[in-house]
Amino acid sequence: MSDLPILGAALTVPSLETHRELMLDKQRDLELQDFCSSEILNGDWRPIVEKALALLDGHTGRLGIHGPFMGFTISPVDTDIREIVKKRMSQGLDICEALGASQMVVHSPYSTWDHHNLGLYDHGHERKIELCHLAMADAVKRAENIGCELVIENIEDIDPYARIELAESFGSEAVKISIDTGHAYYAHGSTGAPPVDCYVIAAGNRLRHVHLQDADGYADRHWTLGEGTINWYSVFGALAKLDSKPRLITELRDPAGLPASIANMEALGLAQ
Template sequence: MTAASEFFVNLPLRYIYTNPDYLDIFIERRIQPELGLDCLGGECLDRKWLEGIRRRLDEAGLSCTVHLPFLDLKPGSLNRAIRGATIEIMTSALDIARMFSPQRMVMHPSLTSWLEPDLFEKTFFYCCETVIRISDHWPGHPPICLENTHELSPAPLVRIVEHIDRENVGICFDLGHWFSFSKGSINKDFDRWFDAFAPYIRHIHLHDNDGDRDAHLALGQGKMDWKHIINRINELSPRPTMTLEPHNRKDFETSMEYFKTKILPALTQK
């Protein structure tokens, strides 16, 4: 697959740290990575190692996006210490992201939708404050794309983006999360979510599932209606960047083939 400026495949830094062959595969096949910055070992502490990855991508002429940390983090936490730790980890991650000049930066706002209304309002405003603090850490940063996860409606994420009201803070529409976590497989409400998100979509995550869980299946191996999804994506102008999110080597190959033969040709037919 030839590298194109708007298409990426997920590649957590911890994968490269434990198996350097992953980076070799991406470079040899000219696949642009979405670098995951949830660092569970020493990979984010070794600046020389990080600079080596950046240099190899630069030499190969490959761009990237980054996925900011999300494990154990809560931007809108009602606990001040947890919010503080989230800001500290996120701003450190932005310093790493800056090394790679990413096209997009994906972030989980991780809203707790089931909270009673008064507590949800608090966590909503705390989340907005946290995103603003993170955004201020890198003036002029590339778009931060807030990703839907467990929300049962598109409204809270849209509300965050509209409240922050910055050109470089938008939405990452994760299609697999909508289909599973948000019960899209049951509600059949893709158009409702798409229409709500459309003005703010800067990035899209593509992976499949059967609706029962966030399985990150290869594209075409679940029950998602990709023909309809791609038809709607074609309505967006400019077209958002996109990342495939397979979680194992077999699904990686299957997703790449499905994307190349089914999705990419449909996306190019305007």
């Protein structure tokens, strides 16, 4: 049992308060998810940070946040929107610095439409990457300076290699890969993408973060682990071959399912 990977969790501060004892029992990695909306980012978020730090007294697991993503992509064509993306990324890194967080999740810009259409345009793929650099270069530099990783999470991605190419194009150790198991399973079941374990295999040791959620291959369910139909043996089998020690973050629509998720993976002999 002690050799099994330890599951962390994605929680808001109120949910952290509920599950604090569970998070401390094995010093589980934590991703705080309070800082995605513009209302929080443009308001006074410091009391939320202070409450989180108080709850994390004695916590030695790795700490990250889910970065801003609502209402935009990191590859905007519109120059005005690009400035908003830069602002949101800067705000997210402000919070990372205040928390001492070492990782921020950023959403992939690749859509289902992109997969089928970028190749029809001259330099379509190169232009997509260029747009991301225009929006993200400042954030990448700052992440390097404060010791924070930006991990790019698959959303609609059909090709698991597209955002790997994007991440590597920055030439920075501060830009790595995240996988969301439910997003990958949705893409596999509904848009013809490879199975979930293939996303892990493609990322290899570039993988530093995983959102673990169960699903049915039709939609983005965020069910308790064990309640859907993801082949967890194949996913954890692929993860076991990595040396990068990605954070295994259970991300549920209802955080009340966190203890059951851990218990179900323990029962399968896959995690603790």
